[in-house]
Amino acid sequence: MPYPENLKTAHDVEKIALDQGVLPATVGVIKGKVCVGLTTTQLEELASCEDAIKIPKREMVWAVSQQLSGGTTVSATMFAADVAGIPIFVTGGIGGCSQRCGETSLDISSDLTELSRTPVCVISAGVKSILDIPKTLEYLETEGVTVATYGASKEFPAFYTRSSGVNANINVENPTSAAKLIDLSFTLGMNCGILIGVPIPTEHSEDGDLIERAIQQAMIEHEEAGIKGKDVTPFILKRVNELTDGKALVSNIALVKHNTEVGCAIAKELSLLRKAKEGQRTLINHGSSDIGIPKRTFMTQSTNSSSNQSLLHRQSRGPLSKTKRCFHSNHTDSVERSQPVVIGASVIDFVASLKSSNIVYGGETNTGSLQVGFGGVGRNLSDCMSRIGQNSLFISAVGKDIHAQNLRHHCQHMNLEGLVDLDCSTATYCLVIDSNGDVLLGVGDMGITNELTIDHLMRLLKRWHEIMKFESAISQAPLVVLDGNLSVEVIDQICHFCSKKHIPVWFEPTCVSKAKKPFVSDTWRKISYASPNLNELRVMYATLEGEETVDFDSKIFDS
Structure with a gap:
């Protein structure tokens, strides 16, 4: 998508969300x-960078190593969404099998192989109709990827047109059905993606025949020019836009915005x-009031400089949801x-x-008062x-x-079963x-916090398990909270342990000097x-980026 249309579309898509x-x-x-x-x-x-490149997954490491800029396919x-824990991603169209795939080449888009191994819904x-849609869907079927259409029809859309002549096996008619499909797929651990095809709005599909003829003409031209590989799609899309006097671009922008609307509805x-x-999920609260330990909710958007990727949605891995929730056990007769x-x-x-x-110095006594309190961020x-x-277990x-x-x-x-007595x-x-x-x-004497090793923690967790007679005390905890007084090593080890057990972790930074501890390594990725x-x-x-590149004050006050 050319500049400045790409930038305007990205801003419009963000506003829709x-x-x-x-x-x-x-x-x-x-x-x-x-x-x-x-x-x-x-x-x-x-959006305005003339040197921006198209970056498929195979070239991400190279682009990063060379400090390049570009849009991701x-x-x-x-891949980025999965690493960030984001389950839904919206784009314009995906790659597929070329028209001559299996005859003169094995030209299969890496989009398809990524769908077969990455648990993200696209x-x-x-x-795109420049590709072989039947072969593409057959390939996805072979790889075990769930393919569904959205709306009233099972006919799989063909980007600029609502009709491809090929039906999908599954149809989801509304956001609720789509959300259930996504949730069950990830809950069952299918370890592959989901593809949901959303037809272009009817009012923008009227130019479909014109665009299709332009596509065929552009394909002839690309073959004559000897253009191959990842340069084919950008060439054809640019040429089609020229041959249709910009109507293809208008349709492209319209379908991206429509997909964003659908994606937002499904994400919600x-x-x-x-x-x-x-x-x-978890517990009966026998106290006078309930407190909710919230799961995190985060929704994000992605833009590709060439194909204008639109929306990502992240649920259960992101910033705080402000919604209070109570955790009640299904076994109401159990203590x-x-x-x-x-x-x-x-x-x-x-x-x-x-x-x-x-103030009197030199060993003299100053009149005043002395108070003793019990603190510590974790204890508080x-x-x-x-x-x-x-x-909570402290x-x-x-x-x-x-x-x-x-x-x-x-x-x-308080529940102090977790206190460790050390010789200091x-x-x-x-x-x-x-x-x-x-x-x-x-004046502070905090050396003991560095003595709390992972061995002590595991021993205490085991003891707590035996005393409380739980099947697995730590594994059933709805939340583990860490404060910044712990050593970097202990924070790393606890976060790794909780990540394997799928337990959300809350990090309380404590103070400026200790806030960076989880961010000096990849441990921050395991923090909820x-x-x-x-x-x-x-x-x-700044610890993550190497420097502070965001004007936090203006962002906070502007919002």
């Missing part, structure tokens, strides 16, 4: 970085379906319940407040959860000292504030939620 309550994010490769969620500046840069975008206006239904399933697990610091807080503005979170009726390290004894006595309302001092923090309430200095303030968010972003 936002108007439907879907958060769009654009996908592309910018200067060697695969981006899921381009900024406005990056989108404009990609269906195969590359499916919603498109079908296969899938989100509702999964929320309903989550609501049936067994799974608890969230909180892993983090237990700290004894000392606050020294000076009464006089005249677990304490708050218990006070609103959602008890795992933390304490010393064999009077501070640990006092903490156990003060926190009897319980973490302490002393804060000194002046008569105006301003902080003069702080994070709750940073603005400064912590900046550090997290």
Whole structure:
């Protein structure tokens, strides 16, 4: 799609998504970085870049290594979506088998092979009519890919036209049916994609015969010119647009927008379906009130510089959903319940407040007050959860000292089965504030948090399993919460363990200096939620990108 039509279409598609309550994010490769969620500046840069290339999956590594920019094909975008945990992706049309596939060549688009091995649903206006649609559908059948049409007809669409003369075996008539199909496919672990063909709107298919004749003419021209491989489709689409006086481009834009509308509707239904399933999931709350541990909801959009990929939807792996949900067990006669697990610091807080503005040094005593409290980010979170009726297993390290004894006595309302007694001092923090309430200095002894190893954690989890007589305590936890006081190694190990058990992880950054810990490696990919303030968010972003390239202040206040 030429500039500036590609940029305008991308903006229009994002607006369609936002108007439907879907958060769009654009996908592309910018200067060697695969981006899921381009900024406005990056989108404009990609759309207008004269050196932008078409990047299929096989060339992603090369493009990244050479720091190139370009639009991702269906195969590359499916790969990026799967890595990001996004189950739905909308595009204009997909590649397929060439007209002479099996006769003089084995020209099969990598889009098809990616559909056979990547669990992402692709919603498109079908296969481009320059390809062999019957062979394409036969290939997908051989590879075990579910192919369905959307709407009233089983006839598979042919991009610019609603009719191809070939029927799909499956038809989904509405977003609810489509969402159920997607959810069941991924729940059953089919480990392959789904292709849903959405016919171009009737009012934009009237020029189908004209466009088809132009396609045939363009195909003759490309053969005479000796154009081959991945350059064929861009050449034909450009030539068809020229031969139809721009009508093909108008139809292309129309079908992309229509696919986006359908994709958003399906994405929302899938989100509702999964929320309903989550609501049936885990525990009976015997407290005075229920707290919902939400699954994350994230929807994103992708644009290809040549074929204008449109929408991605992410459910269960992204930013926080603000919807409260309660987890109730189906076995209402059972006292067994799974608890969230909180892993983090237990700290004894000392606050020294000076009464006089005249501070005396040299070993003299200053008049003031001294207060003792019980803190630590992990302990605070677990304490708050218990006070609103959602008890959690709190795992933390304490010393064999009077501070640990006092903490156990003060926190009897919490589940402290996960406290590990170590041969060192319980973490302490002393804060000194002046008569105006301003902080003069702080002294912390937090070394014990680095002593909490994965071996301690696994031993405690096993002990908790034996005491509570659960089948698998940690595996049934609806959520594991980590605070930034833990060492990088322990955060990595816990996230890896939870990822294998399919347990969502919530990371609480704690402070600016500790916010980057999961982001110095690929551990952040295993985190479901994070709750940073603005400064912590900046550090997290800069750790991933190497520098802060987003004006967070303007984005926040503009929204």
